[in-house]
Amino acid sequence: MTLDPDPSGPASLLGHARRGFTGTVQALKGDNALSSLSASELESRLIELGFVEGARVEVLHEGLIGRDPIAVRVENLTVAVRRREAMAVVVI
Amino acid sequence: MEAPLYNIVLVGTPNCGKTSLFNALTGSRQKVANYPGVTVERKQGFLVTPRGRQVSLIDLPGTYSLRGRSPDEEITRDVVLGRATGETLPDLVLCVADATNLRLAIRLVLELKHTGRPMVLALNMFDIAKRRGVTVDVPALSAALGIPVVTSVAVRKGGVGDLLALIDSTAALDAPPAGSNDWRPHSVAELRATQREADRIIGAAVSLPARPDTWTARVDAVVLHPVFGLVILALILFVMFQAVFAWAQPVMELIAGGFEALGQWVQATLPAGLLQSFIQNGVISGVGSVIVFLPQIITIFLFILLLEDFGYMARAAFLMDRIMGGAGLHGRAFIPLLSSFACAIPGIMATRVIDNRRDRLTTILIAPLMTCSARIPVYTLIISAFIPAKQVWGWINLQGLVMFGLYAVGIASAMGVSFLVKFFMWRDHAPAPFMLELPDYKLPRLKSIALGVYTRAMMFLQRAGTTIFAMMVLIWFLASFPQPPAGATDPGIDYSLAAIIGRFIEPLLAPVGFNWQIAVALIPGMAAREVAVAALGTVYSIEGGKEAAEQIGQMLATKWSLATALSFLAWYVFAPQCASTLAVIKRETGGWRWMWITFFYMLAMAYAASLITYNIARGLGAG
Ligand SMILES: Nc1nc2c(ncn2[C@@H]2O[C@H](COP(=O)(O)OP(=O)(O)OP(=O)(O)O)[C@@H](O)[C@H]2O)c(=O)[nH]1
Ligand SMILES: [Mg+2]
Numbered sequence: 001m002t003l004d005p006d007p008s009g010p011a012s013l014l015g016h017a018r019r020g021f022t023g024t025v026q027a028l029k030g031d032n033a034l035s036s037l038s039a040s041e042l043e044s045r046l047i048e049l050g051f052v053e054g055a056r057v058e059v060l061h062e063g064l065i066g067r068d069p070i071a072v073r074v075e076n077l078t079v080a081v082r083r084r085e086a087m088a089v090v091v092i
Numbered sequence: 093m094e095a096p097l098y099n100i101v102l103v104g105t106p107n108c109g110k111t112s113l114f115n116a117l118t119g120s121r122q123k124v125a126n127y128p129g130v131t132v133e134r135k136q137g138f139l140v141t142p143r144g145r146q147v148s149l150i151d152l153p154g155t156y157s158l159r160g161r162s163p164d165e166e167i168t169r170d171v172v173l174g175r176a177t178g179e180t181l182p183d184l185v186l187c188v189a190d191a192t193n194l195r196l197a198i199r200l201v202l203e204l205k206h207t208g209r210p211m212v213l214a215l216n217m218f219d220i221a222k223r224r225g226v227t228v229d230v231p232a233l234s235a236a237l238g239i240p241v242v243t244s245v246a247v248r249k250g251g252v253g254d255l256l257a258l259i260d261s262t263a264a265l266d267a268p269p270a271g272s273n274d275w276r277p278h279s280v281a282e283l284r285a286t287q288r289e290a291d292r293i294i295g296a297a298v299s300l301p302a303r304p305d306t307w308t309a310r311v312d313a314v315v316l317h318p319v320f321g322l323v324i325l326a327l328i329l330f331v332m333f334q335a336v337f338a339w340a341q342p343v344m345e346l347i348a349g350g351f352e353a354l355g356q357w358v359q360a361t362l363p364a365g366l367l368q369s370f371i372q373n374g375v376i377s378g379v380g381s382v383i384v385f386l387p388q389i390i391t392i393f394l395f396i397l398l399l400e401d402f403g404y405m406a407r408a409a410f411l412m413d414r415i416m417g418g419a420g421l422h423g424r425a426f427i428p429l430l431s432s433f434a435c436a437i438p439g440i441m442a443t444r445v446i447d448n449r450r451d452r453l454t455t456i457l458i459a460p461l462m463t464c465s466a467r468i469p470v471y472t473l474i475i476s477a478f479i480p481a482k483q484v485w486g487w488i489n490l491q492g493l494v495m496f497g498l499y500a501v502g503i504a505s506a507m508g509v510s511f512l513v514k515f516f517m518w519r520d521h522a523p524a525p526f527m528l529e530l531p532d533y534k535l536p537r538l539k540s541i542a543l544g545v546y547t548r549a550m551m552f553l554q555r556a557g558t559t560i561f562a563m564m565v566l567i568w569f570l571a572s573f574p575q576p577p578a579g580a581t582d583p584g585i586d587y588s589l590a591a592i593i594g595r596f597i598e599p600l601l602a603p604v605g606f607n608w609q610i611a612v613a614l615i616p617g618m619a620a621r622e623v624a625v626a627a628l629g630t631v632y633s634i635e636g637g638k639e640a641a642e643q644i645g646q647m648l649a650t651k652w653s654l655a656t657a658l659s660f661l662a663w664y665v666f667a668p669q670c671a672s673t674l675a676v677i678k679r680e681t682g683g684w685r686w687m688w689i690t691f692f693y694m695l696a697m698a699y700a701a702s703l704i705t706y707n708i709a710r711g712l713g714a715g
Contacts, residue, residue, distance in 0.1 A: 028280075034522065035522065035525055036448070036521060036522035036523060036524055036525065037525055040279075040280050042525070043280045044157075044159070044278075044280055044283055045161075045525070045527060046527075047280065047283045047284055047287055048156040048157055048196065048199075048283065049156070049196070049527060049529070050195050050196055050287070052284055052287045052288060052291070053284070054291075060309075060312065060316075061312065061316040061317075061318075061410075062318060063318060063410070063411070063413060063414050064318040064319060064321075064322060064411075064414070065414040065415070065418075066414065067318075068413075068414055069410060069413050069414070069423070069526060071312070071316060071410060071530055075195055076192070076193055076195070076300060077193050077195065077196070077529065078308075078312075078529070078530040079527060079528065079529050079530065080406070080409070080410045080413070080423070080526065080527070080528045080529075080530055081525075081526065081527050082413070082525060082526050082527075084523075084525070085525045085526075085527065
């Protein structure tokens, strides 16, 4: 996927991030995720868990099978999400 | 004139301590645990404020917004908006926030302001916030939000004093100005905007410590390790089932000894006849044989309560997510399923947190397959009678190992059923998302654990005194009447109704190796699983005559073949022998359909499993 060039580094998807990744949420793109939820519902839920633009995120843990799900620190809260849904979070 | 009842509802994000506050304010004992989604029902309690105002307080399921995405969140929405039938609009919305984690809570407060109800905010868990160095400028926060704000510590004596004072002063305001309700589900843009606004308010009023809770991070580094995490989870479960045998057995033998002595005393004191038979065979051998299992029940509850309070449940859900995903479930379902180890009923209720209806139904369908505590008496009785108490590999108790095996079979078959259901009925649906907050660990509090165990123990005893006792009276009556004709040579019970009924069903159950005594025990056993143990106790003790004081286990060991015993165990892994579970399934799914589906699929599996077990065991020479 293509994104606006950004001076602070290339943007990537939280769904691809490995353990130890730290970054900031740049955008939510519900269409990116092959989730069973609609794009807007997925974005709503992510926002309700604190994933808004500018929030600091860190991938703390990964599951065993397919490194899925991931435990993500969003500011001062830890949430577990599947990579499938985390694809909707664009991070830099 | 007395002031009218003041209606307050508790609203807040999951796991922020609403129920703890509810218990502290009303003196109730509702379930509290350290994972999101504990409360799934509306609960009402009452209190009188220091100034003497009568208050009705309603505890609600936690929610991140009023959108109502799952059945539990809908309850919260409907109560707050006064939509529920028979519900009036609350006089005061008491918002609760976890002071260590304000972002989502403040966003919810901003959303709730749209409902136009009078509101106050309690910054709960303020003890933890303080310890971590979080400082909150309460007046500034209150000014920014436009509502009164107090701090509270729900779990400490005197930790809700400020809150009570605030309730008093709010209640004293004559006819609080209720604004207009312009709430509607927020769009993505509005959600984003309110979260931004919340972050701005927090930035101005709250200063956070540089480092997060390092204790939780350190424990998680081990517990959520991809490999060791799963090993630890398996180990925890294994120790739990070993403990049921190893720790509880001595106490259990003590109680059993007590009942045995009591039985002999009754036999020696009371004149032989119906009264003696009723007390000795019906009450002591029947109900007593179930009460003996109290230590086991307490052990399993102790483990589950400790895990829940520590904060491990959400981690278990994380670890199990993909494994459960293979069976078509999501990790969130693991928490209801783990609760079902205690009892399927709260487990089935807990599925309300699952928003996807298909996932929820699948979870409900398989929850009764998880080995609930009512199966413990059945399993323990048979295992201690037929499996030698050997040590294998030096430290593992063989009986505990078999117990673990039975639990494992329960879990595996639940996964299998779920897989088949998904595969055949709902194949084309993408998996539902798994998003779960992982709360910080908290040291389990002795008082709440003790109270939890005590409550469960009392519930068990109460059941023994009511359902099980009633069934025992029935079984004793069936096994005692009609009395044998004078001069009969066969044991008296052979002439009884129980024998007639049992022999009538026996042909149906003969292929799985059940005799008529088992057949007749299974009927009252529909009321609850432990009843079967009690019923066998009564039937064999009436039949046994002189050796009636003997323990039921030893009796079975002489009367049943090993194949029959194993077949009986297999039956109980699957059989839908619990009327309350079926009733809850009907209520939670809103109809008969899923109840009957559950009943018949479990019955079919029970029969098949017993048939296979019996024939294999006989084939191996255990017949
Ligand atoms: N230290 C401390 N712990 C608290 C406080 N209030 C609640 N807890 C703990 O926080 C956890 C969650 O409490 P609950 O009362 O179950 O939370 P809830 O908001 O009812 O949660 P849900 O019903 O899942 O929405 C439990 O482990 C409580 O013991 C507090 O003021 N201080
Ligand atoms: Mg609660």
